[in-house]
């Protein structure tokens with residue numbers, strides 16, 4: 001494993017998984033950690049790497065007070081070993097055969113599975129637009145990889161001087177600007193905290209996106 005800091009609160013873990021069968025964009029893995037006293041914890045993490053990449057990239061955001069994510073972001077080191085189960089999930093997935101164009105909406109660490117879709121869509125030249133909501137500019141991950149693509153950023157807590165993006169949480173007016181009218185064949189993928197997912201998915205449906213074209217994944221609390 002090697003690690004890359006994405007933001008002050010998010011770190012990518014690039015895992016070499018023996019016998020990895022490959023994955024579809026949008027899928028996740030279950031990661032099991034075992035402490036020296038035998039205590040175990042399992043958490044789900046989405047795969048941020050594109051299908052076909054040799055290492056499995058996870059992008060973990062530190063949840064203050066959490067049991068597992070602070071360890072993965074602050075303590076995990078190259079060479080560490082984890083138990084990985086996956087790839088998992090057959091609904092929140094996208095591949096070129098599913099068509100497009102894509103409307104992607106990420107709240108915070110919800111960017112992880114959408115990066116797999118961004119990378120795959122760019123590779124196969126399917127047009128996409130990404131709406132990415134973060135607390136502050138420092139929380140915006142993958143800025144280099146997203147540069148030059150059709151990306152709209154909303155900063156909900158603080159904005160730098162001269163900020164030209166959105167400065168509020170996602171709302172119906174914002175969705176009307178970025179996702180209306182729905183292009184023919186459009187597919188939407190929405191991922192993040194439950195409140196974000198509900199606001200975006202409900203807003204898209206209200207704008208006339210067919211319900212069957214909107215897929216969601218919630219990074220809600222575990223347990």
Ligand SMILES: Cc1cc2nc3c(=O)[nH]c(=O)nc-3n(C[C@H](O)[C@H](O)[C@H](O)COP(=O)(O)OP(=O)(O)OC[C@H]3O[C@@H](n4cnc5c(N)ncnc54)[C@H](O)[C@@H]3O)c2cc1C
Pocket residue numbers: 028043044045046047058059060061062063065066067068069070109112113193217218219220221222
């Ligand atoms: C399918 C799936 C994919 C996921 N992919 C990612 C990913 O790519 N990157 C990533 O960073 N996380 C992802 N998550 C969330 C991840 O599984 C953990 O829930 C998260 O890392 C927190 O674990 P923890 O042990 O640090 O916190 P815990 O010790 O489990 O929880 C600490 C406290 O925070 C609350 N809580 C737990 N999870 C969340 C959350 N996500 N949002 C708000 N409050 C929460 C708990 O109720 C508890 O009160 C995913 C979750 C699912 C279900």
